[in-house]
Amino acid sequence: MSVLRPVILAASGSSRLQRAVTGFPVSAAVVRRFVAGETRAELEPVVRELLADGRMVSVDFLGENTTDHRIAEETVAEYLDLIDLLADxxxxxxxxxxxxxxxxxxxxxxxxxxxxxxLGPDGPGIAVENLRTICRRAAERGVWVTVDAEDHTTTTATLGTVHLLRSEFPWLAVAIQAYLYRSAEDCAAAAASGARIRLCKGAYREPAAVAHHRTADVDAAYRDCLATLMRGSGYPMVATHDPAMIERTALLARECDRARGDLEYQMLFGVRPDEQRRLVAQGRAVRVYVPYGRQWYGYLTRRLAERPANLMFFGRALLSR
Ligand code: FDA
Structure with a gap:
């Protein structure tokens, strides 16, 4: 892994740095590479173009770690409008x-x-109710929902919430991070339950007590989780830009007799768009994760930590203004 990764991931949690960077006038140009816009109006043409191009979408209204009831309520309201927009x-x-x-x-x-x-001791219950509200609207409008995976302190609560609501919304999906030691077991349980699972490597700064750190170990864990999900009864969503993992998925799909409609590839908006189009041209199902909104700082710093080339892009843009 890049030596810069821990430094950048540490910066992702700094509110002072966040205030400084988001106030900087160059931000918009840089952010636009990875973020579709700040508003639904800016998001709409991006989604329209991706869908028309044969790619599916998963849209994220940016925001995390809310400590204010009002903001959580506003987030739910935004998701309801977003679902209506996507359906239309x-x-x-x-x-x-x-x-x-x-x-x-x-x-x-x-x-x-x-x-x-x-939001304190009531937080998990509030999140369940808010997610239920979002899922109800999604069910009415024929839109799917996937719950992102955040840092390891939230994993048990997140998987529990999704498990609970899957009895009402069987298509509700969750992301599993291969770098967590626990994920081998979580994938086995998910594969047996027939769930829709997004498998990613994991993007947070985690202690060695809970997560693999070495690239080779993370990749090996990803391969194992991938095989478990592909051989199971659910719907794997293979979220990676890694050519080795994409190739492995194609092999497993043949081995497990999974056709289009039985799995999908997922990539982030702005990352390897040519590869996204190549997979679509080959007849594979591809979904692009499209973030939008003003709270882009945490998302963007995780992207920078993944790839030093992204950092150079960011630096060049800062210097060129
Ligand atoms: P990784 O970063 O390990 O790179 C492996 C190889 O892929 C590179 O050596 C290179 O060959 C190629 N590659 C990667 N990026 C490239 C680029 N920009 N250009 C060219 N080649 C590139 N994380 C999380 O913790 N919770 C979540 O809910 C999600 N959700 C999520 C959804 C989707 C759709 C995706 C694609 C990813 C996530 N992630 C995530 C992020 C994920 O955990 C991970 O941090 C990143 O995807 C980076 O890991 P990769 O497997 O893509 O490749």
Whole structure:
């Protein structure tokens, strides 16, 4: 892993740095590479273009670690409007893929910490109710929901919340981070339950007591989790830009007789767009994770930590203004 990764991930938690960077006038140009816009109006053409191009979307309204009830309520309201927008855009775009029995091209991604999970002792219950409200609207409008994975202190609560609500909304999905030691077991349970699971490597700064740190170990854990999910009865969503993992997925798909509609590839907006299009041209199902909103700082610093080339892009943009 990059020597810069721990430094940048530490910066992702700094509110002082956040205030300084988000106030800097260059931010918009840099952020636009990874973030679709600050508002739904800016998001809409991005989503329309992706769907028309044959890619599916999972849209994240940026925000996390809410410690204010009012902000959690505003976040829910934004998600309800977002779901309506996605349903309308999807119906207006006839070229988007409509192949599988139950695959939904439009999805929202949501962080439970943005819905109030961290609001004291009542937080987890508040997050469950807020997520239920979002899922109800999603069910009405034919949109899917995936719950993002945050830092390891939230994993048990997040998986528990999704497990609870899956009895009402069987399509509700959750992300699992391969770098966590516990994820081998979590994937085995998910694979047996037939759940929809997004498998990612993991993007947070975690202690060695709970997570692999070495690249080779994280990759090996990802391969193991991937095999478990692909051989299970659920719907794997393979969230990675790593060519080795993409190739491994194709091999496992053949081995497990999984066709289009039985799994999907996922990548982040602004990352490897040519590879996204190549996979679509090969007839594979691809979903792009599209973030929007003003709270982009934590998201962007995690992207910078993943790839020093992203950091150089950021630095160049700062210097060129
Ligand atoms: P990784 O960073 O390990 O790189 C491996 C190889 O991939 C590189 O050597 C290079 O060959 C190629 N590559 C990677 N990035 C590239 C680039 N920009 N350009 C060219 N080549 C590149 N995390 C989390 O903790 N919780 C979550 O809920 C989610 N959700 C999520 C959704 C989706 C759709 C994705 C794609 C990712 C997430 N993540 C996440 C982030 C994830 O955990 C991880 O941090 C990043 O995806 C980076 O890991 P990769 O597997 O992509 O490749």
């Amino acid at each position: 855009v999807w119906r207006a775009v006839s070229a988007a893929p409509a192949d599988a029995r139950w695959v939904r091209p439009a999805e929202v991604s949501v962080k439970l910490s943005a819905l109030g999970q961290a």
